[in-house]
Amino acid sequence: MLYPFVFRPIFKDRIWGGRELERLFGKKLPPGQPIGESWEISDRPGDASDIATGPLAGKNLRWLMEQHAAEILGDAKPAAAGRFPILCKILDARQKLSLQVHPPARQAQEFNGEPKTEMWFVADAAPDASLYVGLKNGVTRAEFENKVADGSVADCFHRIPVKAGDAMFLPSGRVHAIGQGLVIFEIQQNSDTTYRVFDWNRVGLDGKPRELHIAQSLASIDFNDFEPKLVPADYRPGPNFKFRQLVEDPLFNVQELVFETGGAVKLAGQYVRIIALTTGAATIADARSGVTAQLKPGDFCLIPASLKNVVVTAAAKTACLVTEAN
Numbered sequence: 001m002l003y004p005f006v007f008r009p010i011f012k013d014r015i016w017g018g019r020e021l022e023r024l025f026g027k028k029l030p031p032g033q034p035i036g037e038s039w040e041i042s043d044r045p046g047d048a049s050d051i052a053t054g055p056l057a058g059k060n061l062r063w064l065m066e067q068h069a070a071e072i073l074g075d076a077k078p079a080a081a082g083r084f085p086i087l088c089k090i091l092d093a094r095q096k097l098s099l100q101v102h103p104p105a106r107q108a109q110e111f112n113g114e115p116k117t118e119m120w121f122v123a124d125a126a127p128d129a130s131l132y133v134g135l136k137n138g139v140t141r142a143e144f145e146n147k148v149a150d151g152s153v154a155d156c157f158h159r160i161p162v163k164a165g166d167a168m169f170l171p172s173g174r175v176h177a178i179g180q181g182l183v184i185f186e187i188q189q190n191s192d193t194t195y196r197v198f199d200w201n202r203v204g205l206d207g208k209p210r211e212l213h214i215a216q217s218l219a220s221i222d223f224n225d226f227e228p229k230l231v232p233a234d235y236r237p238g239p240n241f242k243f244r245q246l247v248e249d250p251l252f253n254v255q256e257l258v259f260e261t262g263g264a265v266k267l268a269g270q271y272v273r274i275i276a277l278t279t280g281a282a283t284i285a286d287a288r289s290g291v292t293a294q295l296k297p298g299d300f301c302l303i304p305a306s307l308k309n310v311v312v313t314a315a316a317k318t319a320c321l322v323t324e325a326n
Contacts, residue, residue, distance in 0.1 A: 002071055003291035004284045004310060005302040007049035007061065012037035015205050018094035020183050024124055025090070025298025037091055040300040041274060043084035044192060054291050074305025076272050076325035079190040080114070085325045086252060088274060088300050089186040090123070097178045098199040098210070099132060099154060103220040104172040108193060111216050115172050118188035119247045119254055121321060122166045123278055126181025132157040133168055133176045134228040141223045148214060153198045158227045167231040167246045167256070173222035185276055187323050189251055195220055241265065241314070246321070253324045259314035267312060271324045272305040280318025286310050
């Protein structure tokens with residue numbers, strides 16, 4: 001019997017990472033490594049998330065999709081090879097990430113990669129933190145290529161100061177980079193294809209410069225994507241919370257729910273949902289299985305589409321991201 005699933009995170013060391021996931025969310029990181037990514041819900045080859053709690057603890061998301069895909073997904077479409085369509089991460093950027101792009105579907109097929117659309121939610125930000133997203137107004141492809149050649153391509157990127165609570169949508173083809181001093185919740189298409197344009201002339205963990213993908217990047221970049229804006233902070237009232245739409249896309253939808261005084265909300269079935277807690281505390285209870293999940297900030301919970309009577313009960317000052325796969 002299925003129930004709300006919490007998984008064990010998969011930690012990834014990155015040259016630009018740090019230890020903030022331990023400080024902010026109490027995650028037990030491997031010692032002595034700069035951890036840049038915590039893969040919270042993953043059905044990638046070689047990186048399937050293990051179920052942490054409940055009767056199916058020890059099995060993983062790959063097993064769930066092989067045995068119960070229809071119950072998990074409902075009407076949502078699986079990714080390639082029948083995989084779960086969404087990949088959820090928390091990123092800790094102590095240094096700037098590479099200037100990069102993810103390919104749209106046609107270019108991904110051409111280069112034997114995977115298309116990737118994603119969304120960022122800023123969980124923590126240093127006072128001077130910024131995102132690099134889209135091109136500055138008027139930048140042409142020719143100018144971009146010239147600046148790639150002379151090492152000044154960062155001048156072409158639109159820089160946006162950000163704070164905790166800000167959100168940005170990144171369709172495939174949109175150039176971007178995360179600036180230093182940021183912790184970000186990332187909801188994305190199940191893909192791991194990234195084309196690097198520029199990596200600030202640094203070396204990787206192996207002491208060698210990281211590979212760049214100039215030809216693939218130039219083919220994938222949307223050169224008409226100028227100075228995109230953050231998701232508006234336009235909240236609407238709910239029964240005991242306020243909410244705003246962060247993403248409404250053919251691949252997935254994301255809302256932010258904010259419970260100022262606490263309260264409960266019932267999630268009817270039909271959609272597969274992921275709850276990611278950004279602040280506060282919440283309990284997710286499924287009446288049919290009798291299983292409950294206790295969430296703290298930095299926790300993610302997958303709610304199968306077949307569950308028809310799930311209740312999320314939030315403490316005061318609790319906020320969460322609710323993702324629906326399409």
